Amino acid sequence: MTEPAATDRSTISGPAPSGPAAGSSAGPADVLSGVRRVRRRDPVPLGAGLLIAVVGCLVLVVMDGSYLGLTVTTGVGYAIVTVGMVLQLGYSRQLAFSQSVFMGVGAYGTGVLETKYNFSSLESLLAVIALAAVAALLVGAVVTRAPGLALALATLILPLFIYQLATFSSWLGSFSGIDGVAPFWTGSDYTATLVQTGIISAVLLGLAAGIVLRVMRSGIGLQLMAMADDERLGESIGVSLRQRRLEVFVLGSVLAAVGGAVLASVQGIVTPDVLSETSEITLLLMVFVAGRKSVTGVILGAIVIEYLTTSTSFISTNLGIIEGIALLVILLVEPDGVAGAIDRLLGRRTDRWAASLQTWSAARLGTRGQAAQGARGGGNGAGNAA
Amino acid sequence: MSVSYGKFVAVESVTLSVGVGECVAVIGPNGHGKSSMVTAVAGLVRRGGAVRVFGQQLPAGSPGAAVRAGLVLVPERRHLYPELTTRDNIMLGSYSRTRRIGARQAWEDVAGVLDMFPELARLLDQKAGTLSGGQQQMVALARGMAAQPRVLLLDEPCLGLAEAVARRVYDWLGEMTKTDMTILLVEENPVHAVLVADRAVRMYKGLVEQPGVASHE
Amino acid sequence: MSEFLNLLAAGLTSGAIYGIFGACLAVWFRVCNVLNLAVGDFAMFGAIGSAWLVQTAGLPFIVGIIVVLAGVGLTAWLFDWVVLHTAFDRGAGAHGIVGVFFYTFGLSLVLEGVARAMFGTDVYGAPSIWSGPALHILDFHVQRAGVLVIGLAIVSGLILWAYLRFTVSGRAASACGESVLGSRIVGIDSAKFRRRIFIMTAVLAALFGIVESPITGYTYMSGPTLSLIGVVAAGFAAFRRPGRAVAAGLVIGVAEAMLGGYVSTSYNDVLLYAILFAIIIFRPEVLGLGPEPA
Numbered sequence: 001m002t003e004p005a006a007t008d009r010s011t012i013s014g015p016a017p018s019g020p021a022a023g024s025s026a027g028p029a030d031v032l033s034g035v036r037r038v039r040r041r042d043p044v045p046l047g048a049g050l051l052i053a054v055v056g057c058l059v060l061v062v063m064d065g066s067y068l069g070l071t072v073t074t075g076v077g078y079a080i081v082t083v084g085m086v087l088q089l090g091y092s093r094q095l096a097f098s099q100s101v102f103m104g105v106g107a108y109g110t111g112v113l114e115t116k117y118n119f120s121s122l123e124s125l126l127a128v129i130a131l132a133a134v135a136a137l138l139v140g141a142v143v144t145r146a147p148g149l150a151l152a153l154a155t156l157i158l159p160l161f162i163y164q165l166a167t168f169s170s171w172l173g174s175f176s177g178i179d180g181v182a183p184f185w186t187g188s189d190y191t192a193t194l195v196q197t198g199i200i201s202a203v204l205l206g207l208a209a210g211i212v213l214r215v216m217r218s219g220i221g222l223q224l225m226a227m228a229d230d231e232r233l234g235e236s237i238g239v240s241l242r243q244r245r246l247e248v249f250v251l252g253s254v255l256a257a258v259g260g261a262v263l264a265s266v267q268g269i270v271t272p273d274v275l276s277e278t279s280e281i282t283l284l285l286m287v288f289v290a291g292r293k294s295v296t297g298v299i300l301g302a303i304v305i306e307y308l309t310t311s312t313s314f315i316s317t318n319l320g321i322i323e324g325i326a327l328l329v330i331l332l333v334e335p336d337g338v339a340g341a342i343d344r345l346l347g348r349r350t351d352r353w354a355a356s357l358q359t360w361s362a363a364r365l366g367t368r369g370q371a372a373q374g375a376r377g378g379g380n381g382a383g384n385a386a
Numbered sequence: 387m388s389v390s391y392g393k394f395v396a397v398e399s400v401t402l403s404v405g406v407g408e409c410v411a412v413i414g415p416n417g418h419g420k421s422s423m424v425t426a427v428a429g430l431v432r433r434g435g436a437v438r439v440f441g442q443q444l445p446a447g448s449p450g451a452a453v454r455a456g457l458v459l460v461p462e463r464r465h466l467y468p469e470l471t472t473r474d475n476i477m478l479g480s481y482s483r484t485r486r487i488g489a490r491q492a493w494e495d496v497a498g499v500l501d502m503f504p505e506l507a508r509l510l511d512q513k514a515g516t517l518s519g520g521q522q523q524m525v526a527l528a529r530g531m532a533a534q535p536r537v538l539l540l541d542e543p544c545l546g547l548a549e550a551v552a553r554r555v556y557d558w559l560g561e562m563t564k565t566d567m568t569i570l571l572v573e574e575n576p577v578h579a580v581l582v583a584d585r586a587v588r589m590y591k592g593l594v595e596q597p598g599v600a601s602h603e
Numbered sequence: 604m605s606e607f608l609n610l611l612a613a614g615l616t617s618g619a620i621y622g623i624f625g626a627c628l629a630v631w632f633r634v635c636n637v638l639n640l641a642v643g644d645f646a647m648f649g650a651i652g653s654a655w656l657v658q659t660a661g662l663p664f665i666v667g668i669i670v671v672l673a674g675v676g677l678t679a680w681l682f683d684w685v686v687l688h689t690a691f692d693r694g695a696g697a698h699g700i701v702g703v704f705f706y707t708f709g710l711s712l713v714l715e716g717v718a719r720a721m722f723g724t725d726v727y728g729a730p731s732i733w734s735g736p737a738l739h740i741l742d743f744h745v746q747r748a749g750v751l752v753i754g755l756a757i758v759s760g761l762i763l764w765a766y767l768r769f770t771v772s773g774r775a776a777s778a779c780g781e782s783v784l785g786s787r788i789v790g791i792d793s794a795k796f797r798r799r800i801f802i803m804t805a806v807l808a809a810l811f812g813i814v815e816s817p818i819t820g821y822t823y824m825s826g827p828t829l830s831l832i833g834v835v836a837a838g839f840a841a842f843r844r845p846g847r848a849v850a851a852g853l854v855i856g857v858a859e860a861m862l863g864g865y866v867s868t869s870y871n872d873v874l875l876y877a878i879l880f881a882i883i884i885f886r887p888e889v890l891g892l893g894p895e896p897a
Contacts, residue, residue, distance in 0.1 A: 095700050142884055148700055150887040153838055154880050156831060161876035168869050277827060281712070288705070318720060324712030331705055332689050335697035430787060450790035458788070465785035467778045469843070474774050481775055482790035489771050533789065 044217060049210025052299065056202025060195055070266070071310055073198040075303030076205050077262035082286050082298035083208045084255030090292035091216055092224045092248045095148060097155040097280050098139070101162050102253040104275035105132050106260025108166070111178035111270040121184050125261050132257030133250060140249035144242060159277050166272040177271035181264045194266075201262045208255050209295050215251070216295075224248065282309070285323045289330050291339025301338070402587065404537075409559075409569040411579035414589040420572045421462055423589070424539050427570075428452050428459035439537060453482045456536030462545060462572075464526040468515025472506060475514045475525050479532030492532075499531045502558065520551030527558065537568045544578060556581055609744055610864040611857060616749035618856020619756035620646075620815055624829060625836025625848035626760050627804035630767065632842040633780045635691070635797040640707040642808045643829030644714040645675050649809025650816035651718060651823070654727040664730050668813060672806050679805035682710055683798040692794050711826060718823035726820035729813050748817045755814060759807060760849035767845065776800065835879050838890040855879070 056076060063069030081103055088094045109128040113119040119127060143151055166172050173179075185196035215221055224244060264270045273279060282305065290301025305323075308315050315322065334341040404410050412420050427437050429449040437444045439455045452459075458479075466475050476499065480492040500506060503524045509517060514525055523543060530538060543559070544552035559582045562569060573579040579586055624642050631639050649671055656667035686706055690696040697705070733747045767773040778786045779793035786793050812821065832855060839851035855875070863871035882889060 093700070095704070146884050146887045149703070150883050150890060152700065152704065153834060153890075154883040157835065157876050157880045157883070160828075160831070161873045161880070164870070164873045164876070168873070318716055320712050320716030320719065322716075324709045324714075324716060327705065327709035327712065328686055331701070331709065332686065332696040335701070428788060430784065449787045450792065453788070453790040461784060461788060465782045465788070467781040467785055469781055470774060470777060477771075478775060478778055478786075478791070479789050481771070484771050529789065 045210045045214035048213050048295070049206040051206075052209050052296075053203045053206025056205055057199045060198035060202060064191060064195060068307075069194060069198060071307050072303055073194065073201055073266045074263060074310075075306035076198070076201045076299075077259045077266060078283065078286060078306055079299040079302035080201075080205050080208045080259035080262060081256045081283055082290075082302045083205070083212050083295055084252035084259075085283065085287045086292055086295055086298055087212050087215060087224075088248055088252040089287055090294075091221065092245070094144075094245060094248055094252075095152040096143070096249065096252070097152065097284070098143075098158050099252065099256040099283055100275055100277075100280035101158050102132055102136065102256035103260035103263070103279065103283075104162065104166065104272075105135060106257030106262075107264040107270045107274050108172060108178065108260075109257070110261040110264040111181050112172070114182055115178055115180050121182055121265065125184075125258070128257055128261050129254060132254045136250040136253035137246070140246045140253070144245040144249055159275060159280055163272055163275045163277070166275050172272075173270075175272060177269055179269050181268050181270060183268065184262075184265045197265055201266065204258060204262060205299065208258065209299065211251075212255075213295055220244070220247075285327060287337075289323070289326050289337055291337025291341075293336055294339030294343075297337060297339030404568055404570055406568055407566040408585070409563045409571060409583045411571045411573055411576075411583035411586040412589055413573055413576045413579050413586055416574055420574075420589050421541050424459065424541050424570065424572050425461070428457065428539055430459070450482060453533055456534070457539065458530045458533045458535035458537070459539040460526050460530040460541065460543060462541040464522050466514040466522055466525055466529070469513055471511050472514055472517070472525055473510040476500070476506075476528045476532050479529035480534070483534065495534060496532045499528050502531065503528050520547050520554070523547060523551070523555060527555070535567070537570070538562070539570050539572075541572045542574060543571075544573070544575070552578065606864065610860045612745040612749060614857035614860030615753050615853055616746065616815070616818065616856070617859065618853035619753045619849075620811060620829065620852070621832045621836050621855050622849035622852020623756045623759055623811055624808060624833030625840060625852045626763055626845035627808055628833050628837035629840045629842050629848040630763055630845050631797075631800050631804050632837065633767070634776045634800050635793070636703065636780050637687075638703050638707065638834060638837075638842075639801070639804060640704060640830050640834070641711040641714055641826070642804065642833055643826030643831075644711050644718070645679070645805040645808040645826075646812030646815075646829060647718060647821050647823065647826040648675055648678075648714065649812030650729050650821040650825075651722050651727040651812075652809075653813050654729040654816065654821075655722055657730055658727075671813070672809055675809040676802050676806045678714075679802040680798065683801050686710070687797065687801070688794065691797070711830065715823055715826060722823060724822060726822050727816065728818075728820045729816045731817040732814060746818050748814060752811065752815045752818075755811065756849055756852075760845055763845035835883075838883065841890060 060069055060073060063072060081099055085099055088096060088099075106128050109131050110124045113124040113127055114121070143154060146154060167175055183193050183197040184200040186193050216224075260274060263274065286302045286305050287298050289305075291297035309319060310316065330337055334344070336343070402410075412423070414420055422431070425431050429437075429444060429447060429452040431447075437446075437452075439452075439457050442455060444455055444457070445451050449459075467478070470478075477493060477496055479499075480496055483495070484492040500510075506521070506524055506528060509521060509525075514522065517525065527543070530540075540559075543555050547555065556578060559569070559571070563582050563584070571579060571583060576586065624646070627642050628639055631637065652671040652674065653664070653667045656662045656670060657664050660667075662670070686709075690698075690702065690706060696702070731748055733751055765773075767777060775786070775791045776796045778789075778791060779796050783793065833852070836852040836855060837848050840846075840848035858878075859871055859875050862874050866874065
């Protein structure tokens with residue numbers, strides 16, 4: 001134990017003598033029942049999901065099919081992907097770079113099913129979800145077996161050859177991709193169609209946000225955070241790491257696919273660009289700069305960055321430099337992104353659950369007679385190191 | 387000579403003096419600042435207050451300066467270089483001297499260190515990460531000695547070691563106390579500590595209690 | 604037979620680049636546990652910068668080379684001083700596996716953006732250092748620049764290997780990456796090693812860009828793919844061993860060429876990446892990475 005708590009920035013310190021009462025009187029049973037109580041009546045996921053969907057719909061209706069509305073709707077598509085990434089990257093620390101690939105699965109799946117097999121929008125959406133789930137299970141079962149760094153490297157390579165496959169496959173339309181994807185909800189004219197498609201997208205986004213929030217605030221969410229901070233800690237409270245890793249991977253990938261389907265419907269066309277490394281880079285930036293632990297943060301981040309990318313001003317031409325610098329600043333100053341900074345300024349603790357976990361696991365580890373050293377890695381709470 | 391320091395560990399302060407050639411044991415329960423104090427003395431973490439070795443004040447936050455002044459830490463849990471060989475691990479102990487006196491002279495001095503730990507002779511080419519806990523502790527001690535210290539800081543040298551191995555470590559330590567090496571020993575187990583120490587101080591909640599007189603041979 | 608040898612020569616040339624990038628990555632990772640994802644971009648700056656200085660600014664080639672290498676070194680030094688020093692010496696910022704990738708990833712984005720702003724989207728090739736038609740050895744052709752690249756890669760790889768293995772400084776550098784605390788207590792200045800090796804690998808990468816670019820043109824976006832393959836090559840060297848990284852790079856390059864020549868020119872990269880993916884996932888031990896706890 002060599003780090004003095006004086007220089008420790010976390011609001012929850014490890015079992016250091018001078019830290020705040022890490023070993024409070026809450027026993028494991030109390031916290032568990034607290035979790036169970038919340039699970040039954042936690043209004044936040046449903047509320048947040050509804051709120052996001054409603055706000056999204058209102059915004060899009062107001063924009064009334066304008067170019068801005070198109071941009072925002074596209075942003076919503078990306079937002080669905082990033083919401084899944086919050087789970088993967090923000091909470092589980094699962095450094096996988098495969099989201100753009102699954103986005104492509106969703107987009108291409110929608111395109112192929114609608115144009116070549118005449119599926120309706122709803123049918124293709126459901127089929128794409130099923131397809132992505134199966135693919136994610138297969139890929140995930142293999143990939144999550146590998147250690148963290150191998151997982152990261154392998155998923156870095158994945159987009160490279162999937163992209164090449166797509167560009168060389170004439171069935172997938174090579175470089176020009178697939179045209180003629182139907183929007184989610186065809187209206188009387190272009191404007192109405194765009195708005196109505198946007199409404200469906202916003203609803204899907206609300207759904208995605210609700211699901212992710214639900215997972216994060218549940219017992220599973222606690223386990224994921226334990227796993228992320230210190231895998232020994234996770235094991236000691238009975239988490240099946242491999243299963244959790246797989247579940248997170250599948251959920252993140254399925255959400256990415258849904259986002260891809262939205263993109264295809266909104267833009268009416270699917271090109272290999274959705275599978276490229278640039279696409280993945282854009283997603284990573286959306287998540288990191290906005291704040292990878294914040295669902296609302298990444299939604300706004302996705303929409304804002306999409307807007308900046310398509311604007312013709314100085315910003316979009318130099319976007320690479322701006323994004324790079326923003327990323328570095330974020331990493332150095334506030335690893336939890338803009339959302340994290342806002343939370344800190346407002347004095348809120350987003351990781352209330354980290355506190356529950358800390359008490360629970362400290363008590364649990366204590367009863368198992370393990371040394372405090374085991375919990376040392378699990379002592380990082382809000383706003384601390386990646 | 388005196389080593390005196392006043393310091394703030396988390397929220398506490400400590401003042402301690404150690405005489406030349408003395409062996410002082412710092413005992414007390416875990417988590418009460420013993421290790422923090424010792425690592426701060428070695429310059430590894432920020433500290434308030436001063437550390438003086440042989441009358442010379444050490445700059446804060448510079449472990450290199452501490453080593454050059456002859457103050458060497460053998461840290462808790464050893465922190466060896468697992469992929470390097472035993473020989474390299476020990477030799478790097480004299481790194482700061484190498485820069486001054488050249489590699490060959492440093493290596494000759496290190497050979498003298500190896501005489502203290504004959505059991506390491508056959509392990510020299512083995513990767514340090516593959517050694518047993520007891521062997522690793524020997525290597526850590528040897529690495530510390532390779533720096534030709536005048537003041538030796540030992541942080542829980544028997545942590546995780548079997549009783550027989552711990553005894554070996556304390557035998558060596560006993561030999562060292564007979565030299566004019568100044569030793570500050572952090573030890574959770576007071577029974578071990580009193581075997582070799584001239585006196586003991588107890589740390590509790592980051593503060594040094596009344597220094598006690600330890601019985602010794 | 605000659606086709607095989609031609610493919611081999613081409614494969615060795617591109618493989619040498621992968622290999623030396625892998626060696627640069629491996630050595631620096633060994634010292635500070637961070638992956639330099641911008642190594643390809645440094646090479647790109649070497650290639651395009653020197654080409655631009657000669658062709659557009661009209662400087663003599665040797666001056667252009669010196670200016671570019673100095674510029675790259677300065678950029679590397681600046682990045683270490685502003686970003687890495689703040690992150691790792693002052694303890695601010697993100698660490699862990701995020702830190703391994705994302706600091707240099709941010710740098711790479713900035714470098715690409717700057718390159719695009721300065722040089723546009725054109726393809727550039729620096730003038731040849733050893734100009735002349737392709738050499739005709741026995742039965743096959745090899746580009747002169749290719750010979751330079753391969754030779755330089757082998758020499759650099761040997762120097763890096765020897766440095767780490769035989770010098771005190773090299774062993775101290777390794778110690779930095781193996782135990783942060785352990786290196787500090789013997790007085791090793793790990794920040795200094797991190798900075799110097801970063802600058803050295805950046806300049807080396809830029810030099811390779813200059814030497815190799817007459818064969819393949821570089822655009823502002825050439826960096827990332829090269830960096831990525833370099834990471835893979837370094838991975839096969841367990842992110843530690845420069846000699847093995849060079850060898851791994853050569854094998855990857857030759858495999859790429861052979862797949863292109865004998866299987867399919869369009870799909871050779873697809874197959875190559877698929878094979879690499881499979882190896883990483885199914886045999887992470889090859890990369891020196893242990894199995895995950897269940």
